[in-house]
Amino acid sequence: MAFSATIPSCTHSALLKNSPLNYFKMPFMIPFPNLKPFPMKNNACHAENLASVKPSQGAESIMNIKPVKIALPTFQFEEYMTSKSRKVDKALDEALPMQHPEKIHEAMRYSLLAGGKRIRPVLCIASCELVGGDESLVMPMACALEMTHTMSLIHDDLPALDNDDLRRGKPTNHKVFGERTAILAGDALLALAFEHVAAKTVGVSTDRVVRAITELGSALGAEGLLKGQVTDLDSEGKDVSLSELEYIHVHKTAKLLEASVVCGVIIGGGNVIEIERVRNYARCIGLLFQVVDDILDVTKSSTVLGKTAGKDLLSDKATYPKLMGIENAKKFADELFSQATKELAYFEVSKAAPLYHLAKYIVSRQN
Secondary structure: OOOOOOEEEEHHOOOHHHHHHHHHOOOOOOOOOOOOOOOOOOOOOOOOOOOOOOOOOOHHHHOOOOOOOOOOOOOOOOHHHHHHHHHHHHHHHHHHOOOHHHHHHHHHHHHOOOOOHHHHHHHHHHHHHHHOOOHHHHHHHHHHHHHHHHHHHHHHOOOOOOOOOEEEOOEEEEEEEEHHHHHHHHHHHHHHHHHHHHHHHOOHHHHHHHHHHHHHHHHEEEEOHHHHHHHHHOOOOOOOOOHHHHHHHHOOOOHHHHHHHHHHHHHHOOOOHHHHHHHHHHHHHHHHHHHHHHHHHOOOHHHHHHHOOHHHHHHHOOHHHHHOHHHHHOOOOHHHOOOOOOHHHHHHHHHHHHHHHHHHHHHHOOO
8 A cells, every 4th residue: 555645635535525425316315403514614634743742731621622513402312321331231241151161251251341331332222223123123233243342452452453551441351361361352252243143133034134244244354344453554654644544444443333333224124225324424423433532542641541542642653633633633523523413314303313412422522
C-alpha cells in the first residue's frame, strides 16, 4: 500500500459523501418533524502540532465534543442501557460456566465478565426490536458479539500487537494468565461465539440464522476486523492520509458494530432496505467511536479511560487528532453523528429511539 502525507478535507470521507440512497433508485428517507439536523459545513482539516498535548492535560477544556443539535426522541436511555446490559451479563455468565479445564475457563470469564459498556450486544438487541423482533430471539447473537469483541481485545492487548497492561480498569488477560493462556482464551471465545448462536437460537428460521452467522464471520475475518488490524500494523512508521486512516478503522472498529446491527435486523426479520439503513448507520457510529476514542486518548487520564492513555501519541501512531487537529476531529465527529441519525429517519421514531441515543452516547462519552 502506498501511503501519502497529503491531508484531504474531512468532508471527503467516503461515509459522508456516499449517500445510502445510492443503493436504491427511490427516496426512502422519511423526515420527522422533530428531527432537525443542522447543515454540515465544508471544514478543511489541517494538521495541528499535538506534541505539546499530554494525555491528562486540560481534559475538561480540550475534550468537549458538542454533538450537533438534533432533537432526539424522548427516551430513558440510561435505564434502557442498564436493563439491557444486566440481561446480557446474565446471559454471558450462563453461557460460560466454570468447568474443566478451569484455567482456560477462568481466563475466558475474566475478560468476558469484566464489565464494559456492552455497546455491541445492546446495538444488536435494539436493532432486532427496531424491526419488530423480540429480545429473546437475538440474545444468543448478542452474546456472541460480546464474545468476539472480547476475543479481539484479549488479542489486541498482547505484546506482539498493542502490548497493553490495562483493560476495563483491570490488568489485561495476558498479565494475569500469561500470553499462552490469553491467546487460547481468545481462540476459545471465538469458537464459543459461533457455537452459541448455532445451538441456542430458537424461534428463528435456519436461513436467517445462517445469514447472521455469515455476517458475523465476514466482519471478523480477512475482509473485516483483521483486514483493518493488518493494515494498521503495516502503516506503523509511515505517513498515512485521512482516507487511509478511515479505511483502517472502517474495518478494524466499524465492522463489528456493523455486524451488531445487521445481525439484529436479520434475526428480527428485517428486509433488505432496513438492513442497508442500519448498515450505513453502524458504519457512521463505528468511525465515530474511533474518532472519539482518538480524542480521548490525548485528553483523558488512564484512570478515567480504564486503559493506558496517551499510547498513540507516544508511539507516533496515525490518529484523527494527529492528522486533523483536535478541533477538526471534533467537527468530524459531529458530522458522523449527524449522518448516523439521518440513516434512522427511515424507521418509526419510537422504535429507533435507542439507536438515536446510542449514537449520542458514543459522541458524548468520556471513557
